[in-house]
Amino acid sequence: MLKVLVVDDQILIRAGLAALIRAAPGLEVVGEAATGEEAVRLAADTRPDVVLMDIRLPGISGITATERILAAGGEQAPKVLILTTFDLDEYVYNALRLGAGGFLLKDTPPERLLAAIHTVATGAVLLAPATTRRLVETFATPPATPPQLPALTARETEVLQMVGRALSNRQIADHLSVSEATVKTHLNRLMAKLGLSSRAQAVVLAYDCGLVKPRPSAAYG
Known part of the structure; x- marks a missing residue:
């Protein structure tokens, strides 16, 4: 049974x-919060598996609440699934940078929302490739010269770059002619070295450090 904390300041939506x-089936609501402060407190008290987090809240924002929840939880921190009205939102981008596992628009169909909760709970990334690529490319500001990532091996750097390009583990494995298990090992190691808590965070970092270059905005039509 997956435990879910629901955070939204609008009572009808919540x-x-x-x-x-x-x-x-398989899901349990362990708390409901209307503010960021309440979300942080309830996350500590109820230890949910997934936090469904509204990005804009009274008091501290959903971004700050996400940061505090992830920091307080350490290795046992819940997965955070951001709810937003606008996909191209710098607040969402910053939440992904901090370690949120993914995001959904508030008009997402119910069945997709439920599937997303299960997906995020497993540690898998919840990123619609086209939407997320647009989001990251809109707000990422990579340096002119990519910084060195000395902690990573050449293969780990290559995997990080492909994760940033929104390739799945299967696609990366096919490209490198290795098993998916090997890709997962490389990914887990590079995330541990870089202090990353989600695959979404790895995507953002790949852009921020210049491993993946934003495409011209005209490419989106």
Whole structure:
């Protein structure tokens, strides 16, 4: 049974999300929060597996709440799934940079929301490739000269670059002619070396350090 904390300042939205999750098999709502401060407190008290986090909250923002929840949880921190109204939102980008596992628009169909909770809980990334690439490329500001990542091996750097290009483990494995298990090992090692808590964070870092270059905005039509 996956434990979920629902955070949204609008009571009707929060109640609707909670009711949807309670009715789904394998999911349990362990708390509901209307503010960032309340979310941080309830996350510590209830130790959820997934936090469904509204990005814009009264008091401290969903970004700050996400940062505090992840920091307080350490290796046992819950996965944070951001809810937002606009996909091209710098707040969402910053939440991914801090370690949120992914994001969904608030008009996401119920079945996709429930599937997303399960996906994020496993540690897998929840990033719609096209939308997330647009988001990261809009707000990433890579340096003119990519900094060195001395902690990483050449292969780990290559894997990080391909993760930044939104390739799946299967696609990376095919490209490198190795097994998916080997790719996962490289990914886990590079994330540990760089202090990353989510694959989404790795995508953002790949752009921030210049391993992946943003495409011209005209490419999006």
